[in-house]
Amino acid sequence: MEYGAAGILYDCREAERDIDLKDEAAVRAGVIDAYGDSHWVDVDGIVAAILDPRTAPAVAYRFYLNNIQENADGWLVKAEWDACLDEDDPIRPGDQIAVGFDGSLRGDATGLVGARLRDGKLFVLGLWENPRDPKRPDWEVDILAVEAAVKRAFETYRIAWFYGDPPYWQEAIGRWAITYGDDRVFEYWTNKPMRMCEATERLHSAVVVGDVKHDGDPNLTRHCLNAVTREVPQGLLMCKDSPRSKRKIDLAVCAVLAFEARADAIADGRMQSKRRRVVGF
Known part of the structure; x- marks a missing residue:
């Protein structure tokens, strides 16, 4: 979505919410959706980071897929x-x-x-x-x-x-x-x-x-x-x-x-x- 005002441009794309982070195809589609026409982005690298079991789901959703998450900084997922x-x-x-x-x-x-x-x-x-x-x-x-x-x-x-x-x-x-x-x-x-x-x-x-x-x-x-x-x-x-x-x-x-x-x-x-x-x- 884009919002314009005098001297301000806000551009934010969100991937589909709550995708299965263990499904590589779904993750890849979400990354492509989130980054849009940013062709310089390393899609493979981002997908690998999301699939890495050390990456917390909240971090994956928030930082890689641009999803707003409640308790995004939580250490563990219940x-x-x-x-x-x-x-x-x-x-x-x-x-x-x-x-x-x-x-x-x-x-x-x-x-x-x-x-x-x-x-x-x-x-x-x-x-x-x-x-x-x-x-x-x-x-x-x-x-x-x-x-x-x-x-x-x-x-x-x-x-x-x-x-x-x-x-x-x-x-x-x-x-x-x-x-x-x-x-x-x-x-x-x-x-x-x-x-x-x-x-x-x-x-x-x-x-x-x-x-x-x-x-x-x-x-x-x-x-x-x-x-x-x-x-x-x-x-x-x-x-x-x-x-x-x-x-x-x-x-x-x-x-x-x-x-x-x-x-x-x-x-x-x-x-x-x-x-x-x-x-x-």
Whole structure:
């Protein structure tokens, strides 16, 4: 469509809305429609970018097909996240897992998420979230409860790799490394954009192609779907929809760290370790 005014020309072409992004012929037709007579455009390159499973549907519709999208900056698509639900193979004590930890004290939530090594299944080990109760203006994270949850996780599961974001909890993470092994517990600074962008993209891609599972925990789902993306020089960074937003994403951060910990544990050969046999007398 074109709108003219004195000194202004607005020209915007939209492809057919909600085309099947996995149908190459439909995608190609949509790109050609969206770009019209812009003959210099690399149609093949754009089609390949849209078909790339790492490209979020919202990005494909908005940036390549000129479709206006609600929550276009959302990190995950609900339908794709829901498709990763697995209720048939529950996490069991003794399973080998990786863990991601993101901690706060007052404002943001503190969370602990596990990822089973053999299939990447995500599950929540703990969440401490400000209830925003006017009667409890001085609410703080129950540090002893967090410590107990970490201890319980190490006692219940075979934790191969643990990543923790250090701010506010650097001393605790150091103690956990001493207690549970500095070859298993590591700091992971989420304020390093390059590293975090890459880790975030790995989990996003796994969700898109169905290479990750989750147990349907409503808090994990809520936090993951609350997350949006912000473009930085290093790529797309996951973040809240605004700095003061009450829509928390801390479990999503934990999931990214847990999934990254799982990848590093597997790369280090730790999934080859055999389950310890417990013999009763």
